[in-house]
Amino acid sequence: MAKRVLIVDDAIFMRNMIKDIFSGSGFEVAGEAANGLEAVEKYKELRPDLTTMDIVMPFKSGIEATREIIKHDARAVIVMCSALGQESLVMEAIEAGASDFIVKPFKSEDVLSVVKKVLGDA
Amino acid sequence: MALDLSKYLSLFVAEAGEHLAAFAKDVVRLERAAAEGGDRKATVDALFRHAHSVKGMAASMSLDGISALAHRTEDLADVFRGDPARADAAAVDLLLAAGDALAAMVQAAAGGASPAADDGLAARLAAATRAYREEGRPAAREAEPHRPPPAAPGEPPAAPPSENGARRRVHRVRVEVEIAGSCPVPAVRGFLVVKKLSSLGSIAQVQPSVDDLRAGRIPGKKLAATIETAEPLQAVERALAQISDIAGVAVSELEEERAPVPAPGPAREAAPEASRTVRVRTEILDGFLDSVGELILATARIREIGRALPSGARPALEEGVDRLHAIVKDLHDKVMTVRMTPLAIVTERLPRAARDVARKVGKQVEVEVQGAEIELDRAILDELADPLLHVLRNAVDHGIEPPHLRLLAGKHATGRIRVLARRDRDRVIVEIADDGKGMDPARLRAAAVERGVLSAEAAAALSDKDALLLACAPGVSTAEVVTDVSGRGVGLDAVKRTVEAVGGTLELESAPAQGSRVIFRLPLTVAVQPVLLVRVGEEVLGLPIAKVHGAAQVHMSRLDRSRGEPVLPYDGALVPVHELDRLLGFPGAPRDERAVVVAEGGEGGRIGLAVDALLGQQEAVLKPLGAPLESLSGLSAVTVLGNGRPVFILDVLRLLAA
Numbered sequence: 063m064a065k066r067v068l069i070v071d072d073a074i075f076m077r078n079m080i081k082d083i084f085s086g087s088g089f090e091v092a093g094e095a096a097n098g099l100e101a102v103e104k105y106k107e108l109r110p111d112l113t114t115m116d117i118v119m120p121f122k123s124g125i126e127a128t129r130e131i132i133k134h135d136a137r138a139v140i141v142m143c144s145a146l147g148q149e150s151l152v153m154e155a156i157e158a159g160a161s162d163f164i165v166k167p168f169k170s171e172d173v174l175s176v177v178k179k180v181l182g183d184a
Numbered sequence: 185m186a187l188d189l190s191k192y193l194s195l196f197v198a199e200a201g202e203h204l205a206a207f208a209k210d211v212v213r214l215e216r217a218a219a220e221g222g223d224r225k226a227t228v229d230a231l232f233r234h235a236h237s238v239k240g241m242a243a244s245m246s247l248d249g250i251s252a253l254a255h256r257t258e259d260l261a262d263v264f265r266g267d268p269a270r271a272d273a274a275a276v277d278l279l280l281a282a283g284d285a286l287a288a289m290v291q292a293a294a295g296g297a298s299p300a301a302d303d304g305l306a307a308r309l310a311a312a313t314r315a316y317r318e319e320g321r322p323a324a325r326e327a328e329p330h331r332p333p334p335a336a337p338g339e340p341p342a343a344p345p346s347e348n349g350a351r352r353r354v355h356r357v358r359v360e361v362e363i364a365g366s367c368p369v370p371a372v373r374g375f376l377v378v379k380k381l382s383s384l385g386s387i388a389q390v391q392p393s394v395d396d397l398r399a400g401r402i403p404g405k406k407l408a409a410t411i412e413t414a415e416p417l418q419a420v421e422r423a424l425a426q427i428s429d430i431a432g433v434a435v436s437e438l439e440e441e442r443a444p445v446p447a448p449g450p451a452r453e454a455a456p457e458a459s460r461t462v463r464v465r466t467e468i469l470d471g472f473l474d475s476v477g478e479l480i481l482a483t484a485r486i487r488e489i490g491r492a493l494p495s496g497a498r499p500a501l502e503e504g505v506d507r508l509h510a511i512v513k514d515l516h517d518k519v520m521t522v523r524m525t526p527l528a529i530v531t532e533r534l535p536r537a538a539r540d541v542a543r544k545v546g547k548q549v550e551v552e553v554q555g556a557e558i559e560l561d562r563a564i565l566d567e568l569a570d571p572l573l574h575v576l577r578n579a580v581d582h583g584i585e586p587p588h589l590r591l592l593a594g595k596h597a598t599g600r601i602r603v604l605a606r607r608d609r610d611r612v613i614v615e616i617a618d619d620g621k622g623m624d625p626a627r628l629r630a631a632a633v634e635r636g637v638l639s640a641e642a643a644a645a646l647s648d649k650d651a652l653l654l655a656c657a658p659g660v661s662t663a664e665v666v667t668d669v670s671g672r673g674v675g676l677d678a679v680k681r682t683v684e685a686v687g688g689t690l691e692l693e694s695a696p697a698q699g700s701r702v703i704f705r706l707p708l709t710v711a712v713q714p715v716l717l718v719r720v721g722e723e724v725l726g727l728p729i730a731k732v733h734g735a736a737q738v739h740m741s742r743l744d745r746s747r748g749e750p751v752l753p754y755d756g757a758l759v760p761v762h763e764l765d766r767l768l769g770f771p772g773a774p775r776d777e778r779a780v781v782v783a784e785g786g787e788g789g790r791i792g793l794a795v796d797a798l799l800g801q802q803e804a805v806l807k808p809l810g811a812p813l814e815s816l817s818g819l820s821a822v823t824v825l826g827n828g829r830p831v832f833i834l835d836v837l838r839l840l841a842a
Contacts, residue, residue, distance in 0.1 A: 146368060149400060153375045162376065162428060165368050176428040 065181060066092035068110040070101040070127065071143065072119040080114055080143070083170040089177075098122025102130045105138065112177055113140045115160070117151050125155045132159030139180055143168075196245050197294040198463055200238050204287045205532055207234040211283060212535045214268070215276045216550055219598075224268035231279065232261040238286060246298070250289045253301040256309035257282040263316045270316055278312055280536075281305060354414050356388065356438035359424070363405040367429035371400045374407045377430075380423050385413025393462045399518075405431075410438060464522075466562055472519045477805035479512045481824045488827045520561065520709055527605050527614070528556035530569040534576050534603055541580040548587050548598040549580050555605030560612055561709040564686045568614075568706070571679040575616045575702045576601065578676070583620030583700050593697060595619065610708055617701040623694040625651035650789065652692040684837060685820070687713050687730050689784065713806055715823070715833060717799035718781060720765045721772045725795075726804060726823060726833040733782045733790060735798055740776050752792045754782050761792035767839055768818070783836045791840065806833060 067089050071077045074096075081091050092108045095101040099121045105113060113131065115124040124142060131138045142155045142163040152163050161180045164173055210230045217224045239254035260279065264271040271279075282305060289299040361377050363370040375397045378390055390409040392402055413420065417435050424433050483505060490501040535551040542549040560568075584590075584599030591597055605614045629643040632654040643651070655676050680690045688706040707713065707730065715726035736752060743750040743761060751758040759782055765772060780792040804823035813819065820835035 149369050149372050150398065152369070152372045153398060156372075156376050156379050161426075163372065179426050179428050182426060 064088055064090040065111040066090045066108065067177075068093050068095065068101070068104055068108055068113040070095045070098070070104075070113060070119070070124065071116040072096050073116075076116065076143070080173070083173050087170075087174055098124060098127035101127040102134070105131045106134060109135075111139065112181060113138065114143055114164075114173075114177075115140050115155075116143050117148055117155060125151065125158050128155055128160050129158040141177055141180060192245065193294070193296075195463070196241055196247075197290055200241055200250075200290045201287065203234040203237050203241075204283055204290065207231060207238075207283045208280065208287075208536050209532050210234065211276055211279045212539050214271055214279075215273070215539070216535075218269070218271065219550075224271070225265070228261060228264045228268045228271065232258060232265055235261055238290075245293070247289075247293050249298065249300040250286060250293065253282065253286055253289065253306055253309075256301075256306050256313070257286065259313045260309050260316070263313055270319070275312065275316065278308060282309055354385070354412050357385075357411050357413055357417060357420055358434075358436045358438045359409045359411060359420065360432075360434040361407045361409075361424065361430055362432040363402065363407070364429045364431040365405065367405070369400075370405045370429075371397045371402045373427070373429050374402045374405075376427055377407055377424065378409065380427060381409055381411050381420075384415050384420060384423060385411045387411050395462050395464065395522075466566070469519070469523050469562065473523065474807075476512065476516045476519050477807070480516065480805050483509050483512050484825070485828055523562045523709070524559040525562045525565050526556060527558050527560060527565065527612075530565055530572055531556045531603055531605070534572065537573055538576055538580050538601060541577050542584075545581055546586060547580060547584050549584050549601060550598055551576070551601045551603060553603045555614075558605045558607060558612055559708075560706065564688075564706055564709070567682055567686050568704070571682050571704070572603075572614070572616065574676075574679055576603070579616060579618040579620065579700065579702075583618035583622075585621050589621075593621075608705075612706045612708060614704040614706065615701055616704075617699060619699040622696040622698055623652055623655060623692070623700050624696060625694075628652065628654040649693070652694055655692065681837070684731075687728055689730060713804060714801055715804045715806075716781065716801055717825075717831065718764070718779070718793075718795040719797040719799055720768070720795050721770050723768075723770065724799065724825070724829065724831050725764070726802075726831050727781060727783060727793075727836065728820075728833065729801060731784045731836050733784065735779055735781045738778060738780050738794070740774070740778055740794065752780055752782070754790070754792070757790070759790045759792045761794055762840070763794040765795075767793075791836070793836070793839075804831075804833070 065088075067084050069077050069080050069084075069091060071080065071094075077094050077096075081094070084091055089112075092110045093104045095104045097119045101113070101115065101124070102122070115128055117124040119127075128140050128142070131140060136159070138159070140155075140160045142152055142160045143166060144152045144155075144163050145166045152160075155163070162176050164176050210227050213222075214224055214227045214231065216222065217227060235254050235258035239251050239258055242248075242250035242254060257279065260275070260282070264275070285302055285305055289301075292299040359377075359381060361374070363373045367373050374392070375394070378387065378394060378397065381387055381390075388410045390407070392407065396402070411420075417437065420435050421433065424430065424435070486508070487502070487505045490498055490505060493501060531553045534553060538549050538551045541547075579601050580599075584601070585593065585595075587597040590599065599618060599620055601616065601618045603614070603616050605612060607613075625646075625648040628651050629646065632638055633640050633643050637654065643654075646654070683690045683704055683706070686706065688704055691703040691705070692700065693703065694700040714729040716729055716732050717724055717726050719725075734754065736754070738752060738761075740750060740761075740763075743752060744758070745751065746758060746760070750761040752761050753759075761780055763774065763778075766774075775796065778794040778796060779798050780794050781798070782790055782792050784790060802825075806821040806823055809816075809819060809822055813822075818835055818839040819832045821833040822830055823833060824830050
């Protein structure tokens with residue numbers, strides 16, 4: 063069965079790009095969220111196998127959202143989408159329970175390699 | 185295989201110390217909960233856990249004396265887990281005594297000793313445990329022999345495993361990881377590896393340290409760690425295989441089974457937490473700050489040199505210096521963040537201290553602490569510990585009345601002391617307020633005159649608020665009885681000096697019969713302080729802005745005089761004006777047109793310092809004076825200006841005594 067992904071990013075452009083990477087590679091994009099608040103709600107609703115999470119977003123940061131999701135489901139697999147220069151934020155997200163991270167700008171094979179590894183499919 | 189225990193000693197001392205500090209706090213909390221109702225069960229559980237942890241750690245360190253006494257303590261705490269209501273004052277005293285003894289033993293262990301348990305205390309604990317147990321049990325159980333305490337829910341048992349024999353052995357595993365060269369953020373990768381390892385067990389050692397990783401340092405993109413885990417090697421390898429950007433992994437068994445340590449159970453939260461933090465000696469942090477301070481000064485110096493360059497060459501240099509300044513500033517902020525420590529480390533012991541004093545002097549008091557989570561520079565906290573304790577003891581000893589007098593005054597028999605901390609912009613305000621009898625300005629005036637601190641006229645001229653500050657003058661005390669707790673009139677002056685030395689101020693407020701309030705206003709950090717630069721003749725001097733109230737331009741000849749000395753009307757009062765050059769013994773003819781800086785001065789009053797010019801405000805990195813300058817009264821520190829010129833910072837308070 064295809065693994066279900068929740069994509070969280072405040073930029074539609076980024077969401078579409080990540081969506082394309084996943085849908086072309088045997089994943090099912092279960093849903094999208096444009097901010098941290100929405101991310102937590104969608105997570106509870108959809109129970110995805112994997113969540114990609116932007117860090118800086120309105121209403122609730124990706125770190126906060128990660129913390130809440132992990133509190134809700136300690137086994138949640140969350141991969142942070144970060145940019146160079148956000149090292150300390152990524153570490154904060156890892157402390158909050160994120161499983162891994164990818165650094166923008168990213169190539170589709172990098173993204174897939176990271177998520178397959180965290181899902182234990184590699 | 186023999187384990188070199190010595191390398192774990194400092195960690196043991198630190199952690200056991202933390203447990204014992206929390207233990208003492210919880211005992212006091214237990215007593216308070218008994219008086220006013222509260223969740224005693226949770227407190228007793230916590231007491232049990234602390235004793236239990238110390239026992240386990242000490243046993244692992246082969247510190248049998250500590251382990252044995254912790255075991256007795258754990259037994260006694262365990263008795264009350266079933267019925268916390270039975271923990272009476274005698275039990276509380278005994279638990280406190282045990283906690284103190286354990287703390288002292290841990291300290292002794294820090295020095296390399298293996299202290300033996302105090303047999304008398306151990307026997308008292310055992311007897312009390314038996315007595316409380318029998319008292320609470322049906323007669324049929326009385327003969328039950330001493331049995332090990334049952335394990336707390338969710339906690340590994342102290343004694344050998346009982347979980348259906350399912351517990352796996354804990355072994356030490358060496359993990360070496362090389363991050364892929366293509367990884368743009370190897371330190372973050374390394375951090376993720378550490379985090380992953382900490383979910384498998386506890387991390388005994390990791391290189392580079394977590395702090396280094398946080399700072400982006402991972403030399404050679406290599407990370408090596410030793411973990412203690414119950415997981416097999418394959419599970420460790422599997423976990424690491426889930427992490428991307430890793431070029432190579434080597435996992436190996438380090439040694440045979442260890443002495444029993446609590447195995448990470450399914451609900452392990454403490455282990456990852458512990459491995460995410462690294463203990464650093466405060467001197468190292470001081471060293472960092474010192475170096476960063478030098479960097480700030482060196483940057484300012486380069487900027488100054490750049491000003492002398494031809495204008496064509498300047499922009500490039502200035503751009504570079506701006507960038508350097510930004511980096512250094514960022515580094516400074518980071519160093520400061522690392523140094524920030526919650527106030528709790530000094531307020532934690534206050535309830536216990538208050539209780540001890542109260543018992544000694546036959547009073548009842550409860551202490552409430554709010555805002556303990558507020559963070560301050562470690563250096564300030566270290567300085568603050570004794571002053572806070574002193575003020576608190578004073579409040580119990582002198583402020584709070586004995587119960588019968590409180591009842592007569594229509595108050596609750598138990599006095600209340602509130603320790604309240606809050607942030608106010610770039611300051612932290614800590615108040616210690618009691619609801620005791622308050623201070624009497626008239627008696628303070630009389631005591632000060634009697635001790636020759638000031639003349640009767642001067643005393644009479646003081647406002648009530650200023651008169652309260654006389655309590656800070658050396659030798660002034662209105663305590664009727666000098667106890668061994670306080671009342672010798674040494675102390676509050678020392679408190680005030682200490683607070684001022686770190687750039688803070690001390691205020692007193694008091695209302696007769698209603699209580700007193702001591703207010704500490706503290707800077708967040710000591711090292712960089714704003715100073716006002718002034719020029720006197722050829723010299724430039726600095727005054728801490730915290731001490732400066734204002735400034736005025738004056739003609740010395742036109743100032744009013746009081747007893748021959750010039751005075752400046754300021755803020756509704758007359759401030760005596762001293763010429764700074766004369767105070768410091770600088771040569772030169774007196775000048776008429778001068779600037780007067782009004783600053784906080786001796787005896788709780790203000791003084792005016794006449795100078796030639798005000799040069800402006802500047803953030804200065806203050807460095808302590810070395811010998812022989814430190815013995816000069818009136819100077820507190822030195823800083824270096826951008827032009828390389830050293831500037832002395834004045835200690836206004838002691839300037840007049842110089």
